[in-house]
Amino acid sequence: MTVSDQQSNFAVGSKSFTAVAINCAAKAGEWIKTKLGNYTSLSLKYSAQDLVTEVDKGSETMIRNLIHTHFPDHSFLGEEGVEPGPEASEKALQRVRDAEYLWIVDPVDGTTNFVHGFPFFSVSIALSYKGEVIVGVVYDPMRDELFVAEKGKGAYVRGRRMEVSSDAALSKSLIATGFPADPHYALPMNMKGLQALVPQVRNVRSGGSAALHMAYVASGRLSGFWEFGLNSWDLAAGALLVTESGGKVTDTKGAPYDLGVRNVVATNGHIHEEMLTALAKADAAG
Ligand code: IPD
Ligand code: CA
Ligand code: CA
Secondary structure (H helix, E strand, O other): OOHHHHHHHOOOOOOOHHHHHHHHHHHHHHHHHHOOOOOOOEEEOOOOOOEEEHHHHHHHHHHHHHHHHHOOOOEEEEHHHOOOOHHHHHHHHHHHOOOOEEEEEEEEEOHHHHHHOOOOOEEEEEEEEOOEEEEEEEEEOOOOEEEEEEOOOEEEEOOEEOOOOOOOOHHHOEEEOOOOOOOOOHHHHHHHHHHHHHHHOOEEEOOOOHHHHHHHHHOOOOOEEEEOOOOHHHHHHHHHHHHHOOOEEEEOOOOEOOOOOOOEEEEOOOOHHHHHHHHHHOOOOO
16 A cells, blocks of 8 residues: 555544534634625626635635544535536536435525625535435534534534424514525525515514524524525535424425425424415525
């Protein structure tokens, strides 16, 4: 065996999947925070609303390198390694979704906020085993809040077990959505849903980070979230946070969550049917 073979086979053992996910998210998040108001290159991807900076790319490289140091044989799907646009994202997921171990990473979820200095963005890291998410971590570096879930073991923030809200009706709910970059299908669908839902709830927020919105559903700060045209890296970690906190995640037509879901409804469970019905009635379920 040559020295370079030995190096390429070297892996740091004994750290759990969750510990590695937490370590990656915390490290990347701290670095992203130091770059706030301090990035140097801004470019457009799929549309005039789809931004990317060197910080998105740097964060992804840092996370990928750390994961591969521990688990060199695991597959990796990160937003910045995929061509922009919905078709390319779907194809990239298809290629790896059934891998034994797959890490799914959004290195900065909420890039527009990051660029404008609006302090609501996150790092999202999920690990799936043969297509099923088993670890999910979402880190908000501005509030130093780390949301973490392990399949079957619950979800936690600041060391406390999370529980979804108990709001039993849309009329008592604060919910959230986002405004997708795809102007052809996802954005018009979301706007129709918005029109229908605003009068039925206490209010609607649009914080600008889908992963954090999911974490907020998990922690009971929101009772529901829906958005069209998201990607696996926006949703995978958050979906496990929500279900491990007692909530429900489906697509906008009510089919159970899987890695391919792009149009999502995530709730505390109690308002799920009401929300699906409201979207369907408004012809805003896709
Ligand atoms: C975006 C954010 C935003 C959502 C967009 C996403 P990005 O992710 O999650 O909240 O509305 O649809 O694309 O581009 O900042 O990683
Ligand atoms: Ca994202
Ligand atoms: Ca991103």
